[in-house]
Amino acid sequence: MGMRLAGPPLAHRSPQHADIVFDGVAPGAIQVPANGQPIVLLADAQTVGGYPKLATVIRADLGRLARWPAPRPLHFVAVTREQAHTALRQQHNALQRWMATLRTYQRDGQLTPRREPGAVLHDADACIEHVLRMLEAGGLVTREGHVLPTPIDSICVHGDGPHAVATARQLRLSLQAAGWAAAAARGAAVA
Numbered sequence: 001m002g003m004r005l006a007g008p009p010l011a012h013r014s015p016q017h018a019d020i021v022f023d024g025v026a027p028g029a030i031q032v033p034a035n036g037q038p039i040v041l042l043a044d045a046q047t048v049g050g051y052p053k054l055a056t057v058i059r060a061d062l063g064r065l066a067r068w069p070a071p072r073p074l075h076f077v078a079v080t081r082e083q084a085h086t087a088l089r090q091q092h093n094a095l096q097r098w099m100a101t102l103r104t105y106q107r108d109g110q111l112t113p114r115r116e117p118g119a120v121l122h123d124a125d126a127c128i129e130h131v132l133r134m135l136e137a138g139g140l141v142t143r144e145g146h147v148l149p150t151p152i153d154s155i156c157v158h159g160d161g162p163h164a165v166a167t168a169r170q171l172r173l174s175l176q177a178a179g180w181a182a183a184a185a186r187g188a189a190v191a
Helices: 059-066 081-099 124-137 164-177
Strands: 002-004 029-031 039-041 053-056 139-141 147-149
Touching: 059 081, 124 139, 124 164
Parallel strands: none
Antiparallel strands: 002 039, 029 039, 029 053, 139 147
8 A cells, every 4th residue: 555664753743633534645645644654655545544644756756666675765855746747758758668669589589688789679660670570480580580480460569659550550551561461459449
């Protein structure tokens, strides 16, 4: 439900101020119970709470906070609403860039680690060329050009990137031009 923080306890004005009438809470809310040790509500937070709330962690930082190593000190910085929106947009854009990529494979069939050069194909044309090579070869094509025989009967194009529809349409046309049948999976949209 949340992450308990440890440190010098925060003092309430009085013991009565430690409990309030239950009201709505959201992920990121920092509650301060009677013991003065804050609790940051995370993704599976309850919907109401009876502790005073000190602040809210911005949405863009919730994932980082959930993975924060326990013994490592944690510091909060006040931000404006615009800074919070900017951080969320930057996070969203980074996710879109990540999702718009195609990863390459190693000789053992594992995905190439992202830190290695050439692990990720960012260009739509390069992605389409890679898919066509795999279909023609009848399996996964590694970075080194080896073929790992694998039946390929579907291709997933993530639909939440800014160029997803154009990429899917271009891929379908390229597949058809190369003589491959392109059909939507049951319940899927056709570009």
